[in-house]
Amino acid sequence: MKKHLPAVLFLLAAALLWWLSLSPRRHQVPVAEGEKVRVVVSGYVPYTLVKQLAGDQAEVAMLLPANAEPHSFEPTPGSLVTVRNADVFVYVSDQIEPWAKDVLSSAGEKTAVVQAAQYAAPSDDPHVWMDFDNTQKIARAIVFALVQKDPSNRALYESNLKAFEQEISELDQAYKKGLASCQSRQVVHVGHFAFGNLTKNYDLSLSALAGSSHDGENSVKRLTELIKFIKENQIQAIFTEETLSPRLSAAVAEETGAKVLPLYTVEHVSKDDFDRGVTYGELMRRNLESLQRGLGCPA
Ligand SMILES: [Zn+2]
Known part of the structure; x- marks a missing residue:
């Protein structure tokens, strides 16, 4: 037994190091009572x-x-x-x-x-x-x-999490039901590509003016393509980000006759919404309303 002791100590030390690596100390210092x-x-x-x-x-x-x-x-x-x-x-x-x-x-x-x-x-x-x-x-x-x-x-915290999870699953149900039968499934967004995950999950298609990172794809060429697409597909409504200048979407609306509706990316909000402490759920409910109106889905 004795001659195995160094090996046992080595294993214990290795196990301790492994455990420490799994639970970094920096995560474990609680705030004072x-x-x-x-x-x-x-x-x-x-x-x-x-x-x-x-x-x-x-x-x-x-x-x-x-x-x-x-x-x-x-x-x-x-x-x-x-x-x-x-x-x-x-x-x-x-x-x-x-x-x-x-x-x-x-x-x-x-x-x-x-x-x-x-x-x-x-x-x-x-x-x-x-x-x-x-x-x-x-x-x-x-x-x-x-x-x-x-x-x-x-x-x-756990009770707040439970309430939040409940709110999110109700939202998911509202999206499923609210976007089930729409006249159009084509979302044309005169903004950056921020709604790819949302549109994919509810079986909608997304065309956006710019890429997902505002990386200079907002070109005249892309704008011309988008206007052509709106006309060819008789798109009734286009979407824009509330925090973007309305000039561009207004120009597209004038050129195509489509109406303009807001979508909210949540990543930045207006000063009014910030002051009111608008929640994720509220913004996502507004997005659903806009999508239903713009795509012609019964409320
Ligand atoms: Zn973004």
Whole structure:
């Protein structure tokens, strides 16, 4: 038995190292009793989810200004300090926020990091929250981080998660029912390619003016193609992002006779909506209403 001792110790040490690698210490330092969890988020998608899931138990700071465009934002030195002091940092992905890796490098030892896209199904469209299954998984990952940091409020976070999951499954049912029989299944979006996951899930087709990252595909050539497509397919309504200048969609509407309806990407919201604390569910219900009106689906 004795001669096996070094081997046993070696195995124990290896097991301990393996266990430590699975559970990094930085995720396991809870906040002091009675203190709020300091959550820093990249933009509005994680902001609204954390607000809804944490209620008053978290102080949430958002790096991106409410009505700024997430793909091309540049973080300030102040953002780096904010992230260094965070208990939890939530962002979507390097594709949606190419600036996140700079911010991440300044995250403190005790900062738990949630990268939302890690919990999403593989897709060509990085707007992963436009899929309700993904959003539920992201919500669970956020709650997992909140519970690690603030275990004394576990019951509250879990009950908020349950309510959120219920809201999302009702939304999914409303989309299935509301978009089941429409006169058209063609969504023409005079904006960037942010609704690929949503349209795919409910058997709609999507043509967008620009790519998924605002990367300069918003060309005159593409606009001409889109106008031709609208005319040829007798598209009755086009969609636009509320936070984009209305000039372009108005011009397309004038040229084609199509009416213009809003779609909400959730990644950036108007100042009014931000001040009101508009939720993910509210924005997705507005999207359903717009799609039903624009595609001629009975309400
Ligand atoms: Zn986008």
